[in-house]
Amino acid sequence: MSATPIHHPAGELLLGAAAGELCPGLHLAVSAHCGLCQPCAATMRGYEAVADALVPSLNAGSETIAPKFSEEALRVDPILGDLPEPVDSLAAEALAKGAWEPFSPGITALNLDSGAHLRQDKAQVAIVCVEAGIQIPEHDHAGTEALVILAGGFTDHRGSFHRGDISILTRGDIHGLQIHHDEACYWLFTNDEPLLSELLAEKEAQKSGAS
Numbered sequence: 001m002s003a004t005p006i007h008h009p010a011g012e013l014l015l016g017a018a019a020g021e022l023c024p025g026l027h028l029a030v031s032a033h034c035g036l037c038q039p040c041a042a043t044m045r046g047y048e049a050v051a052d053a054l055v056p057s058l059n060a061g062s063e064t065i066a067p068k069f070s071e072e073a074l075r076v077d078p079i080l081g082d083l084p085e086p087v088d089s090l091a092a093e094a095l096a097k098g099a100w101e102p103f104s105p106g107i108t109a110l111n112l113d114s115g116a117h118l119r120q121d122k123a124q125v126a127i128v129c130v131e132a133g134i135q136i137p138e139h140d141h142a143g144t145e146a147l148v149i150l151a152g153g154f155t156d157h158r159g160s161f162h163r164g165d166i167s168i169l170t171r172g173d174i175h176g177l178q179i180h181h182d183e184a185c186y187w188l189f190t191n192d193e194p195l196l197s198e199l200l201a202e203k204e205a206q207k208s209g210a211s
């Protein structure tokens with residue numbers, strides 16, 4: 001369908017995910033990348049087989065919810081038909097409860113942090129849609145931020161990112177990015193410290209204060 005990703009998680013991250021040792025947001029991002037990257041998925045399966053042999057219960061009980069996107073939802077957001085597991089079921093769950101929210105001009109977000117374990121660990125998880133051609137100025141990161149590109153692409157000082165590519169940045173990593181001009185860019189956003197929800201809450205407060 002599309003080219004193989006060129007930006008991959010480090011081996012330790014695949015190992016950490018297989019062993020269930022990563023923060024929940026980062027775990028989700030690595031899983032989503034593996035849903036779009038065959039080489040990493042194969043490596044991950046190898047690690048999981050070892051982890052299962054060592055601790056049989058470790059990967060048990062992680063049942064996935066079947067995605068239930070309506071025809072209407074798929075028509076409005078075609079991206080939804082093309083999401084890797086388990087992002088697809090999280091997105092279906094989120095859309096059943098809410099909708100895309102404006103975040104800043106040209107940027108909308110669908111919060112996916114309704115999963116109990118994600119909420120409990122204060123992981124911020126969202127699908128973010130940024131309009132084609134937008135430039136996001138240089139910024140730092142709170143906590144460990146992982147993006148997995150779902151559609152479209154962007155370029156920063158590390159190169160070009162396309163569907164399936166993973167970007168992991170942490171506090172002190174400064175970058176600005178240019179969204180590619182041909183189409184909107186969708187990415188899975190995860191951050192293992194509050195950031196997105198704080199900003200959304202602040203916006204909510206501003207909105208209610210202004211009315």
Ligand SMILES: [Zn+2]
Binds near residue numbers: 007009037038
């Ligand atoms: Zn990969």
